[in-house]
Amino acid sequence: MIEVIVFDADDTLWHNETLFKVAENKLADLLADYHPSDFVIETHLETEGRNIKTYGYGVKGFTLSMIETAIDLTEGKIPPEDIRKIIGFGKEMLDADVVLLEGVCETIEKLSKSYPLMIITKGDLLDQQRKVARSGLGDFFKHIEVVSNKTSKTYEKVLAKHDIVPQHFLMVGNSLKSDVLPVVEIGGQAVYIPNSTTWAHEAVSQEDADRKEYYEIENIGQLVKIIEKKEK
């Protein structure tokens, strides 16, 4: 029995990782005189990974890491006006329109008639709230929870706060590591919708993925059927 359906937001409801890819490519273009594109992107990913424990997830930390990468990779020779451009890449990301993934609008509207819906997402607080507002979907969701990380402990805490038993909640998301495995871990149900551009830091081993039980669908349009089948 499902009492509440919880959605991840970025790359589950709307395009997000593409914005980061665009910014990374702009950074690579900016540093094209110094290093090949692949190397810039790879180095930035490393910088970002190293900084996550300090900055957490989101565009602001990503931007600070881009600046750090640019200084590192040019051995301090990057013109400050190019650093201003990097700040601009970050601001563009924060100001970007929200583009819903295919099938999201209809699915959310339909499910909201039968179930309380909720969002659990990580990232910069203001940015995530703003994206929900810009998406036009805000009214369909009873609660929006922005968290700093998505572990089984995080889910337990959020569910306890809302008096939800793990067994009665279904999580839908594009990340095995953040949306699926920790939920299955605490006895919740999960639907995995892989996205073509999953962030490198979200990868899990095949072994981890194989051990757990969850549903996998190709796109969110198939969600209503899966739920109807489960609830029979």
Added chain:
Amino acid sequence: MIEVIVFDADDTLWHNETLFKVAENKLADLLADYHPSDFVIETHLETEGRNIKTYGYGVKGFTLSMIETAIDLTEGKIPPEDIRKIIGFGKEMLDADVVLLEGVCETIEKLSKSYPLMIITKGDLLDQQRKVARSGLGDFFKHIEVVSNKTSKTYEKVLAKHDIVPQHFLMVGNSLKSDVLPVVEIGGQAVYIPNSTTWAHEAVSQEDADRKEYYEIENIGQLVKIIEKKEK
């Protein structure tokens, strides 16, 4: 009748604004060859204010604004290695120890025996959660809510989520604009504890302050007495 006591965090429970002042002074020192200290700090405050709608509150946006200010004020002549130093100022702030204000530990411990306590704070999500953890006070608080802004609407939403009636909640904080006036506005009770270093963006007009009713105390140590008096 008070059912729950809610605390602001930064500069109510622990020193925070001092960290920002220290970073601003470091920025002024770094740009000392270009402009007088006061002008650097004033310009940075303007940049920060202009960026708040994009970045929200917190250290990461503050750091990005410092970098922008440095590029502006040197007309692009700042050496990139100095920009790396500014990134370092931000990281130091995020890694800083939490120093409790005088009387906080005893007061929180005492009140937690009679009331559920909660924190409502704005800032970077991860940073705020980390400060609660570092403060050693985490276990005394039933809920920690990090919000992107503190308006009367924000308070209404958070209170509704926790099934709290405004009339039965008491908010304690150092900002008239964020902690006191919006709470009084929705019928809640508020205790104002002015701090010697209040952030310029938090200032309100004397007129706004005079219109509303709230308690004002000099330090948190007086809070228990105020509450005992109210509850008689």
